[in-house]
Amino acid sequence: MPLPNITSGTSKRCSARTKSRNLEPCLNLAAHGTAVCRNHGAVHPDKRAKGKSHGRYTQGTNTKEKVATRKEQGALIRNCEDILFLLGAIEGNQHTRGGNLPLGYEKITTIEQAKEFIMKLENSVHE
């Protein structure tokens, strides 16, 4: 008799797809905290290799920390640009190129928002 959480359909299933069955999903239960089952390479998140010990680490330019830092800096540059537009220091309608807006970016449209942003920057510098 199957477990009740399997029959209710609320348990998470493995996201792997099988070649032999025309890319149908694997129907096993996903291992705790992962997206795949034990047959498809589930590793506990705490035991997963990270940083230099990871097999695909080469130069460290695309580690999660570095990518997050780049996104933060991109948002900062965009906000500074918004303020320059607000103050009229930059004319025209051309922002920095690139359609993908950085994560955490919120456009500054009023002087009050600009003041808030500058206060946050000052506080982060003094810490």
Ligand SMILES: [Zn+2]
């Ligand atoms: Zn599976």
